[in-house]
Amino acid sequence: MAKLNPCKSLNSDLEHSSKCFAAYCKYARRPESKESWTRSVFCPKVVEALGTERKQLRALGIGSGSGEVEYWMLTELKNTYPNILHTSVEPCAEEVTKHKQLAQTNKSKLPGVLFDWRQQTFRKYQQTSGKSEEEHEFHLITAIHSIYFEPDLEKVLEYLYGCLAESGVLVVALDPDVDGVGQLRCQLPLAWDENYHYCSTNHVKAYFDKQHVPYTTLRRPCQVxxxxxxxxxxxxxxxxxxxxxxxxxxxxxxxxxxxxxxxxxxxxxxxxxxxxxxxxxxxxxxxxxxxxxxxxxxxxxxx
Ligand SMILES: C[S@@+](CC[C@H](N)C(=O)[O-])C[C@H]1O[C@@H](n2cnc3c(N)ncnc32)[C@H](O)[C@@H]1O
Structure with a gap:
């Protein structure tokens, strides 16, 4: 494909970006719903990695959006970990409001779950998060389609891995760049600016290979x-x-x-x-x- 003129990235307007993500979710077709997949595939894998002994869980979500993924995850994880503190980092004010509403409406389904919402970017969170070990360490960190936004992926991964408590689990979800939309984005540097830095799970795997840190993968099929x-x-x-x-x-x-x-x-x-x-x-x-x-x-x- 011939060279294309560069444009502004979608992430330069967070509110518009959230609306576009909602349109995408509407036209995305998956064999299993978000609820069913999170409960029956994703959470068992996370619990297997985390172990069942602990009663308390400190969890961190990066770029949580309206919190739907976290909601289904927490309703399942609370069966194994009765006390959960979930810190959510999300810069878009509208998305944080939706997340708070979701948690409030479903309060009775989340007994033992406390939320700490931080309306800020990942970078701001890094600069302002507490320095005490207690405030800084997490048993579970999730970054679901949300780390394209930092210029240095390796630094982000190094930081997030460093925030894990012993035997803690980090989950990073991105496009695999081998086919479809992932391939399209990886081949077309159309809107790569200070707010968007294309990366795929291949970059994440390459980083952890280099660090000799083992990982497993899960793929969630989708067509849009x-x-x-x-x-x-x-x-x-x-x-x-x-x-x-x-x-x-x-x-x-x-x-x-x-x-x-x-x-x-x-x-x-x-x-x-x-x-x-x-x-x-x-x-x-x-x-x-x-x-x-x-x-x-x-x-x-x-x-
Ligand atoms: C594609 S959405 C994914 C939302 C959610 N994780 C999900 O899977 O439903 C990406 C989210 O990352 C957030 N985001 C954008 N820039 C960010 C940054 N610098 N730090 C943290 N999150 C950011 C966006 O506001 C948006 O809510």
Missing amino acids: DITPCISQCSPDDDHYQSPASGEGAMLLDFLYQVRDFHHLVPMDDQRKLLRYLMSMCSSIDGDMLVRCDTEYVIVTKLT
């Missing part, structure tokens, strides 16, 4: 329906126009991690990018589906 992005007309059409607003436009922003794809990406580039996206799709019942798996790297702190 991109039909709303091309509902107006095909990129081969003479009068091609990408959607300027609505779900199709938000989905395009999210897939390419660009702020305002429709207005900021030159028309020729838009056509190339959509053709490329469509070349990765399979058509099922008239819908255009592209792979968008998530891979989880699960690291246990060596003792």
Whole structure:
């Protein structure tokens, strides 16, 4: 693919980015719901790594968004660990409000779980978090699709690993860059700026390989329906126009991690990018589906 003009990354506008992520979640198709997958696949793996002896758990979430993943995780983990303190680091005010509402509405389902919300970026958290061992050490740290936002991935991983208590568990979820949307993002440095630094689980694995720290992985299959992005007309059409607003436009922003794809990406580039996206799709019942798996790297702190 020819060189593309750089644009602003989606993460330069957190509120818009959250809306685009919500559009993506709406069009993402997975064999299992978030609730079922978190309970039956993800949590057993985390409990296996953490062990069942401890009664108290200190957990940290980086880029928790509206807290849905954490919510399903905590409702399950509290069966094994009756006292949990969950610290959540999320810079977007609207997302933090949604997370608080979710926790408040479901208070009775989370007995023994205390929350500590920090509305700040990961970097700010690093600068301001307490220095005492108690405040600084966690048994479980999760970063689900949220560490593209720091320039130095290795430093982030080194810091997070350093925050783990003995035998603690770090879970980092990102795109695997081998196919579908992961491949698309890795091959197209379209909007890589100070707010977005592409990284995949391959980078995470390479870092822990270098440190001789063992890990296991889990893959959550997903396909996203991109039909709303091309509902107006095909990129081969003479009068091609990408959607300027609505779900199709938000989905395009999210897939390419660009702020305002429709207005900021030159028309020729838009056509190339959509053709490329469509070349990765399979058509099922008239819908255009592209792979968008998530891979989880699960690291246990060596003792
Ligand atoms: C793709 S969403 C994922 C949300 C959630 N983890 C989930 O899987 O549902 C990425 C989240 O990272 C947050 N984020 C953006 N920049 C960040 C930063 N510098 N530090 C921490 N989180 C950040 C965003 O506001 C957003 O809520």
